[in-house]
Each structure stands twice: as C-alpha cells, then as structure tokens.
Amino acid sequence: MEGLAYFGAAMIEFLDAASLWNILWATLLGIIVGMLPGLTATLGVALLTTLTFGLPPDEAILILVCMYVGAIYGGSRSAILLNIPGTPANAATALDGNPLARRGEGGRAMGIATAGSVLGSFIGMLMLASIAPLLAEAALRFQSFEFFWLAVFGVVISGRLTSLDDPLKGWIAGFLGLLVAMVGQEAIYSYPRFAYGDTNLAGGFGLLPVLVGLFGFAEILTVMRQPLAAVIKTSTDSVIPKVREVLRYWRTIIRSGVTGTLMGLIPGVGEDMGAWSSYALARGASKEKEQFGKGSIEGLMAAEAGNNAAVPGAMIPVLTLAVPGSAPAAVLLAAMFIHGIRPGPLIMITNPSFVYEVTAMVFLASASILLYGLLLTKPLMLVLRVPPSRLMPIIMVLCTVGAFAIASRLFDVWVMLAFGVAGFILRQYGFPMAPLILGVVLGPILDSNLRRGLVLSDGSLLPFLSRPISLALWISIALTILLGIPTVQRFLADVVRRVKGGRAPDTNS
Amino acid sequence: MHRSDFVIGLILLGFGMFVVSESSGMPRYANIGANPVTAPGLVPGILGGILAFLGLVMALRALIAMRADGRPATPPDQIEVFGVEAKADEPPPSYVPEPPATSRKRFLTMLTMSLVFAAVAVSRLPFWLATFLFVAITITLLELPRFSSARDAAVRIGFALVIAGGVAWSVPYVFENVFLVRLP
Structure with missing residues (x-):
C-alpha cells in the first residue's frame, strides 16, 4: 500500500505542464532515435544525459527514461518497414514484422508492435514495483564478497548472452571494459594507474565519452561502411490494433512481459535478449509455430513485449544494486550518480519514493508511446527518408558536444574518438559492445570490493567461496563459463543423445 | 576470419x-x-x-x-539464438547491392572528416564555424558520387549549406541557452 501511495504521489508530481511537455518531447525524440538505424537507445540516453545535467534530478531522469522507452519502441518501425532493426533490441521484431509489411500489412504490424510494447512495458513496470523493494532488502545482506562476484557475474553472463555464437569474444570485451575502468586514480591510495604522468589519464576515462564513442562514433562509422538502404516501404492500412487480435494472445503477452523483465534484470543482458527469449518461448508454446518467421502476429507481439518489458527490468538492478541490466541502463545509472541520486541496496531506506517515481516514469513513457503509436505513426515514417549522408554528420556534431559537455574537457573528445575507432574495429571482428560497457561500469565495483573483501578476510579466499550468496554466484559463473565452451557443449549433447538412445528401446518394448 | x-x-x-x-x-x-x-x-x-x-x-x-x-x-551463416534461427549474412530485401569501393570511400571520408573536426577544428576555430564547415563539407563529399548533373550538384550543395547553417546555429543555441551546457 505504501508503494501505491508513493506511485500516486509521483504521478501527481509528473502531471504538471513542464513534466508533461518533457515526457512528450523526450519520448518522441526517443522514437525518432530508435527508428533511425545507427542511432541506438544507448546513444540517445547518453546524449540526453549531457543535455539535461543542468535540470533538476527528477526532470532529468524522467527525460532519460522517456528517451529509453521511446527508443526501444521506435526501433520496431524500421525493423518492420525496412527489415533493419532500428536498435539491436528489435532484431526479433523484423523476423515477423517485415514479412507482414511485405504483404502490405505494415500498418497492422506497427499496431501490433505498439500494443505489444505498451503491454510489455506495463508488465515490466508492475514487476519493477514489486521486485525492486524485495531485491533491495535481500541486497542489504550483500558484503564486499557478494558485490565482487556480482561484478564478475555481470561481465561473464553479459559476455555469454550478447555473443551467443562466440562467448569468448563476449568475455574478452567484458574484461577489456574492466581494464578500461582501471585507468586513473584508484579508490584506496589514489594511485594513478596507467597514467604515465598525464593528469588527464590520472582522472580516468569518463563513462559518457566512452559510451558516446562506442555507441555513437563507432555506429556512425559502421553505418557508413555498410551498403545503403535504397527502398523504403510504406503502408496504407490502419495502424490501430484490433482489441480482439491483441486479447487473443494474452498468454503470450504475459509470458513475454515476464520473460523480458527477467532478461532485463540479469546484469548487462538487456532488451535484445528480452526480445529473443520471449520470441523463442512464444514459438515453443504456439499453436501456429509454422507462422513464425513468415509474419506471425504472435511472434511480433512476443518480440516487442519482450524488449519493452526489459526496459523496466533493466532498471531493477540499477536501483537496488547499482549494477546496470543493459547498456542504456548503464548510462541511466551514470546519470543518477551525476544528479546525486545514490541507487543501491540502501535505496528503500534512504530514498524509498524513488523506485516508485521511476515506475511512474515508465508508465507515463509507455502511455505516450501508445499515443504516438496511434496518432503519429504515418508522419513519423518521413524520418526514415532522411539519408545517412545528411544525418550522420549532424550526429557526429552531437557526439562531440556530448563527450565534451559533462566535464568541459577536450580530452574527453579525444577519448570519444579513440573509443569510437576501437569500438568500430572490435565490432568488425565480432566483439559485442554491451559487455565492454558493463565492464567499464563494474570495474570500480570489482576492484574496491575484491581488495576490501581480502582485507576483511585477512587475505583468505574462503569467504569468497563459502558464503551462501557468494557460493550461488560463483557456481553460476562457473556453469556459465563451462556451458560456453564448445567441447563441453559437444560432450553434453553427446551424453543427452546417448541417454535418449539408451531409453528408446525401453519405450518401444 | x-x-x-x-x-x-x-x-x-x-x-x-x-x-x-x-x-x-x-x-x-x-x-x-x-x-x-x-x-x-x-x-x-x-x-x-x-x-x-x-x-x-x-x-x-x-x-x-x-x-x-x-x-x-567462416562461422556458419545461421546463428541459433535460443532455438530461433537468425540469418546472419542474408542481405535484407530492401538493400540495393553497392560496390564495396563505394562504402569504403564513404567510410574513409566520414572517418577523416570526423577526426579533423573533433580532434583539430573544435579546439582551433569557433564552435559554430567548425560545425558549419564540417557538416557542409562532409555532406557534399558523401553525396559527391550521386551528383547526376550540374543542377543536381547545385541543389545538393545548397541543401548541405542549409543543413550546416541550421546545425551551426541551433546546436550552440539549444545547448548553451536552453540547457545551459558549455560547448568546446
């Protein structure tokens, strides 16, 4: 009940003219950023963090949440119409959305995507409001040992799930991120690591310049390197979803909402996996499996409900553990620190209303994507006609300003450029960016908690291995690594085959 | 690979x-x-x-x-994601094939111009001027292969100048006056 009162108070707070204006423009900007291939939710949130750091904390975080929700939804437009996911989270959307568009049912597909996104967000929002206080309470028992393993767990699981075909590259990206975080003064002795006498390096790499480089400049270079899209499909049918069509798949919506939220909750995994896992589960449970990949309404709904539910899901660990659930959530976490909000296990004690304020922000952002989805879908299609040759130079200007503005250091612009080029090269060779970013965020947590834990245990590793939560975490890490090794996978597949082969005669007899 | x-x-x-x-x-x-x-x-x-x-x-x-x-x-061209086959290398139907040299040139143009703009120009020229020159020149260079006639070229260059002018005016205005953020 207390939660509901906080939620009500937050809703009243955000229903003034200034906040409503911020919700409307930030969500619209988010949808546009999401629609444009090459501009991701991460970049949108990072650039807006720069823009809004002079605003009061509540308004700034509201704008960022609206941008985040809007961008993940907006990516479905280009996935459906162009078969190019606007953000990586919409890749599963393209599988069924684009076949529908090619059949001349683009409007119907966009309507279903809108319904799926909004309902997925609502389910995620309910889970955020109910899980976050419980997780925060559980996290109060976390000590340095658990936080150390949580940081390792984040990097390992993110590396595994964002690089399913080659986990090794995911893990390498994660450890590179952790090393990036090691540059600059450390927390115990203020010793400037890897600074070589340079005062800028002694200050370390700022998260935002690194992010803008990896998700902005690197993305610009990637778009320029790819062949350009020349055909844009338009739709003439209605974009308003039929209530009966939506309600028919209520089981899929709930399942996808829950799955997406849980995927968002896992550190560094995020919306992409929220969509893919919801889609896979929907196909497994569907009565119309053969339709999947050919224009299935159920598949499209599952993918969009899954990725949008992952947005509030990714905020759960941000608020309760100060560990991001996804790359855009990492920027949101950084923005909270910039604004003096201290998320973590103590949040329900020091700032209990904040969790429900974020829930209200997700609700308002979801309500405005419904509004835009129903009213503005067709005019927004014009955005897809802007050629990259005209758009990308403008984005580059924004990236430069975004990297510079937080600390007013030209060094940050060079950091953005260096990480942009490095990120482009790494992406060309199949290294995912999400674990790298997670590594940059988790590096200081891992560093300080490992050393603090070792001091507490007087150099002994035993508490790291034997405390109950630590035990569960390191076993999960070990299993994730083992199951990511192809030899182990082949061995297990072989064992399963033999067991099945051995059973077959019994069942026949 | x-x-x-x-x-x-x-x-x-x-x-x-x-x-x-x-x-x-x-x-x-x-x-x-x-x-x-x-x-x-x-x-x-x-x-x-x-x-x-x-x-x-x-x-x-x-x-x-x-x-x-x-x-x-090379890795197989189909990646299985949670039991869902995602085609990795199949070009989307809306793509028009383009010779690799064209995209390589476009990439190198963008890379060079971006480095010159962000690493050199913003620290030596007023921000609005650096932005104007960067946007106008980059758009013109990127659209150069598409110039079909002198008139088309003039229209495209004119468009590039208008966009550059708009960005050079609006970015400093919005960032410095509306959001009170300092620029390089």
Whole structure:
C-alpha cells in the first residue's frame, strides 16, 4: 500500500505542464532515435544525459527514461518497414514484422508492435514495483564478497548472452571494459594507474565519452561502411490494433512481459535478449509455430513485449544494486550518480519514493508511446527518408558536444574518438559492445570490493567461496563459463543423445 | 576470419602481458605498513592475466581451425539464438547491392572528416564555424558520387549549406541557452 501511495504521489508530481511537455518531447525524440538505424537507445540516453545535467534530478531522469522507452519502441518501425532493426533490441521484431509489411500489412504490424510494447512495458513496470523493494532488502545482506562476484557475474553472463555464437569474444570485451575502468586514480591510495604522468589519464576515462564513442562514433562509422538502404516501404492500412487480435494472445503477452523483465534484470543482458527469449518461448508454446518467421502476429507481439518489458527490468538492478541490466541502463545509472541520486541496496531506506517515481516514469513513457503509436505513426515514417549522408554528420556534431559537455574537457573528445575507432574495429571482428560497457561500469565495483573483501578476510579466499550468496554466484559463473565452451557443449549433447538412445528401446518394448 | 582471430588473439595476449608487467611495477606501500592485498596493481594484474589467457585461447582456437582441413573458413551463416534461427549474412530485401569501393570511400571520408573536426577544428576555430564547415563539407563529399548533373550538384550543395547553417546555429543555441551546457 505504501508503494501505491508513493506511485500516486509521483504521478501527481509528473502531471504538471513542464513534466508533461518533457515526457512528450523526450519520448518522441526517443522514437525518432530508435527508428533511425545507427542511432541506438544507448546513444540517445547518453546524449540526453549531457543535455539535461543542468535540470533538476527528477526532470532529468524522467527525460532519460522517456528517451529509453521511446527508443526501444521506435526501433520496431524500421525493423518492420525496412527489415533493419532500428536498435539491436528489435532484431526479433523484423523476423515477423517485415514479412507482414511485405504483404502490405505494415500498418497492422506497427499496431501490433505498439500494443505489444505498451503491454510489455506495463508488465515490466508492475514487476519493477514489486521486485525492486524485495531485491533491495535481500541486497542489504550483500558484503564486499557478494558485490565482487556480482561484478564478475555481470561481465561473464553479459559476455555469454550478447555473443551467443562466440562467448569468448563476449568475455574478452567484458574484461577489456574492466581494464578500461582501471585507468586513473584508484579508490584506496589514489594511485594513478596507467597514467604515465598525464593528469588527464590520472582522472580516468569518463563513462559518457566512452559510451558516446562506442555507441555513437563507432555506429556512425559502421553505418557508413555498410551498403545503403535504397527502398523504403510504406503502408496504407490502419495502424490501430484490433482489441480482439491483441486479447487473443494474452498468454503470450504475459509470458513475454515476464520473460523480458527477467532478461532485463540479469546484469548487462538487456532488451535484445528480452526480445529473443520471449520470441523463442512464444514459438515453443504456439499453436501456429509454422507462422513464425513468415509474419506471425504472435511472434511480433512476443518480440516487442519482450524488449519493452526489459526496459523496466533493466532498471531493477540499477536501483537496488547499482549494477546496470543493459547498456542504456548503464548510462541511466551514470546519470543518477551525476544528479546525486545514490541507487543501491540502501535505496528503500534512504530514498524509498524513488523506485516508485521511476515506475511512474515508465508508465507515463509507455502511455505516450501508445499515443504516438496511434496518432503519429504515418508522419513519423518521413524520418526514415532522411539519408545517412545528411544525418550522420549532424550526429557526429552531437557526439562531440556530448563527450565534451559533462566535464568541459577536450580530452574527453579525444577519448570519444579513440573509443569510437576501437569500438568500430572490435565490432568488425565480432566483439559485442554491451559487455565492454558493463565492464567499464563494474570495474570500480570489482576492484574496491575484491581488495576490501581480502582485507576483511585477512587475505583468505574462503569467504569468497563459502558464503551462501557468494557460493550461488560463483557456481553460476562457473556453469556459465563451462556451458560456453564448445567441447563441453559437444560432450553434453553427446551424453543427452546417448541417454535418449539408451531409453528408446525401453519405450518401444 | 580465423586469420584475423589469430592475430587479434596474439595482440590481446601481448596486451594482457604488458598490463601484468605494468601492474607488477605499481607501488605496494609496504613502507607504510599496507596490507599487500590492497596493492593498486593487484586487480589490474589479475585482469591483465585473464585477458592474456583469453587472447591465447583465441589465438590457439584460430590456429587449430586454420589447420583443420575441410572445415568452414567462416562461422556458419545461421546463428541459433535460443532455438530461433537468425540469418546472419542474408542481405535484407530492401538493400540495393553497392560496390564495396563505394562504402569504403564513404567510410574513409566520414572517418577523416570526423577526426579533423573533433580532434583539430573544435579546439582551433569557433564552435559554430567548425560545425558549419564540417557538416557542409562532409555532406557534399558523401553525396559527391550521386551528383547526376550540374543542377543536381547545385541543389545538393545548397541543401548541405542549409543543413550546416541550421546545425551551426541551433546546436550552440539549444545547448548553451536552453540547457545551459558549455560547448568546446
């Protein structure tokens, strides 16, 4: 009940003219950023963090949440119409959305995507409001040992799930991120690591310049390197979803909402996996499996409900553990620190209303994507006609300003450029960016908690291995690594085959 | 793919070993009675070691794959994600094939112009001027291959100048006056 009162108070707070204006423009900007291939939710949130750091904390975080929700939804437009996911989270959307568009049912597909996104967000929002206080309470028992393993767990699981075909590259990206975080003064002795006498390096790499480089400049270079899209499909049918069509798949919506939220909750995994896992589960449970990949309404709904539910899901660990659930959530976490909000296990004690304020922000952002989805879908299609040759130079200007503005250091612009080029090269060779970013965020947590834990245990590793939560975490890490090794996978597949082969005669007899 | 993986693996191995060696040279503050487990070099040293190991695994894996006969030289073109087949290399139907040289030129233009703008121009010219020149020249260079006639060229260049003017005016205005953010 207390939660509901906080939620009500937050809703009243955000229903003034200034906040409503911020919700409307930030969500619209988010949808546009999401629609444009090459501009991701991460970049949108990072650039807006720069823009809004002079605003009061509540308004700034509201704008960022609206941008985040809007961008993940907006990516479905280009996935459906162009078969190019606007953000990586919409890749599963393209599988069924684009076949529908090619059949001349683009409007119907966009309507279903809108319904799926909004309902997925609502389910995620309910889970955020109910899980976050419980997780925060559980996290109060976390000590340095658990936080150390949580940081390792984040990097390992993110590396595994964002690089399913080659986990090794995911893990390498994660450890590179952790090393990036090691540059600059450390927390115990203020010793400037890897600074070589340079005062800028002694200050370390700022998260935002690194992010803008990896998700902005690197993305610009990637778009320029790819062949350009020349055909844009338009739709003439209605974009308003039929209530009966939506309600028919209520089981899929709930399942996808829950799955997406849980995927968002896992550190560094995020919306992409929220969509893919919801889609896979929907196909497994569907009565119309053969339709999947050919224009299935159920598949499209599952993918969009899954990725949008992952947005509030990714905020759960941000608020309760100060560990991001996804790359855009990492920027949101950084923005909270910039604004003096201290998320973590103590949040329900020091700032209990904040969790429900974020829930209200997700609700308002979801309500405005419904509004835009129903009213503005067709005019927004014009955005897809802007050629990259005209758009990308403008984005580059924004990236430069975004990297510079937080600390007013030209060094940050060079950091953005260096990480942009490095990120482009790494992406060309199949290294995912999400674990790298997670590594940059988790590096200081891992560093300080490992050393603090070792001091507490007087150099002994035993508490790291034997405390109950630590035990569960390191076993999960070990299993994730083992199951990511192809030899182990082949061995297990072989064992399963033999067991099945051995059973077959019994069942026949 | 395997050859590049091999080279990248070796680079990571070397980089990891360099990090380990640098970390071992960091002070341990034993003279002030510090606990050795709090040494600043401990965590980067461990991370460098892990990175070197992962690099070695990647290089060895690529080497084994290169030596294996009859194996595919590139990863399979279908990736299975949670039991869902996602086609990795199939071009979307809306793409029009383009010669690789065109995209390479476009990429190099963008890279060069961006580096000149962000690393050099913004610190030496007023921000609005650097932005105007960067946007106008970059759009013109990127659209150069599409110029079909003198009139088309004039229209495209005119468009580039209008966009550049708009960005050079609006970005400083919005950032400095509306959001009170400082610019380079």
